[in-house]
Amino acid sequence: MKFLTAIVVLLALLLGYNSMYIVREGESALVLQFGRIVRADTAPGLHFKLPLVQQRMLFDNRIMTLDSQPERYFTSEKKSVNVDFYVKWRIADVAAYYRATTGSELQASNRLSPLVKNALRQEFNGRTLQELITAGRKDVTERVRNETDAASSKNLGIDVMDVRIKRIELPDEVSESVYKRMRAERLQLANELRSTGKQAGTTIQADAERQVQVIKAEAERDAAKQRGEGDAQAASIYAQAYGQDPEFFAFYRSLSAYRDSFKDGKGVLVLKPDSEFLRYFNDGAAKR
Template sequence: MSPRLNMIIGLVALILGAVAMSVFTVDQRQYALVFQLGEVKRVITEPGLHFKLPLVQNIRFFDNRILTLESADPERFITSEKKNVLVDSFIKWRIVDPKLYYMSVGGDEMRARTRLSQTVNAGLREEFGKRLVHDVISGERDKIMDRMREKADIDARRIGVKIVDVRLKRVELPDEVSGAVYSRMEAERKRVANELRSEGAAEAEKIRADADRQREIIVAEAYRDAQKVKGEGDAKAAALYAEAFSKSPEFYAFYRSLEAYRNSFASKNDVLVVEPNSDFFKYLKNQGK
């Protein structure tokens, strides 16, 4: 191989190496800072292929996605009534100014997390110190989170970071306080339950008494109507008997005597003691007639 060919190959390799050292790719999930001799020369926020001066400039990448800062253990805060509460929270944040972020915390994510955690912790202590236990547990949780997001974002902007959200996952009383609170809640619930049972028993007695009264009224009205119908029936029967008697008194007397005989001797064990000359045997003695 001739020296000239070796020179050409070496030149091409040198050019390719220089091009490779001059080209870099920025992912859509990243920012890129171009440094020259330790000084930030450019901030690249658009993804794609970019160029730099080889050997003179170097690149450092930062995440532009929303990051989560979550407390490892619940923090203890004091309310305005001097009661302790345990608060479990998390922060959603992202880098919006990579140059300021680098200049403020040196691009160190742990330093940024520490700064944000201290800011939110101090703000929560202030907000909880203004409110009662009921307010921080349920009444004003949304209001606390909104105010903390606004206040923490103001401080975070100084290091090139934006606070997207601050959330309280859990707010509860410590174990040493929860037992007493739950006991009071249980006693209160039992008191309310007893009141409701008493009211229910009184209402039941009232309904039962009203039902008994209505039953007595219905039975009395039914008996009255029954007696009325019975009286009307007896009156009609008496009228029929009277009409039949008026048409043939002798036949009517004979028919009624037969009925009396049949009713008196319906069973073999029936015994009737009367005088032989009694009118009861009138038609038995006068068979021919």
């Protein structure tokens, strides 16, 4: 009797334990009966179900990440680009999510990925590469998120929180051609700059030489003018001196001539004794 009672108590405890389950913060639950959804419990706390007949399934309500492999798209100019992106999503309707994916996160990702890729393809096909690289990326991701969120909420019970493009790259074969073109453009620009610089240098040098010639001509003109004024002033002084004392002036001029003739100490003059040049060397002339 005691053994039977113990078995009954044990079964009662097992059935009681099987009839209870806990939903934690960040989780939601479904109660299934023979594979059919009976109810969805999303409030955290202790919940009850029929033991053995009903089963509970717990789902993570936190934000999840879909990190896809890079995908190739074509821009409006028919340029090929590789796009690496990721998606942030969470379960919004646990019942719809279960019906669409049977609760599998992998299946949810596999069904969400084509929605995002199709939306991205449409956006890239309608824009140029320059628009996508500069200001257009934010508009693209926002439009893709809105479009994908509308489709996934209806069909998968998923809210798409965010879509981000990590990078946009040109394929290797396109990158090489773009690099060659950019190199040719930069080389052409460098040649143009060198040619312009050389022309400017020639112009500056010619202008400098012209200015040097002008400065030299002006200096020679001013020097000639100064020399002329000096010679005129000297002639005037000589004339005044001659008028005041012709004999002294003649003597001074003779001394200057002697100095110029013998200043190197090697000069030889062949003159007659009564030459006028030796007038002041002649004692008789000096006595006169």
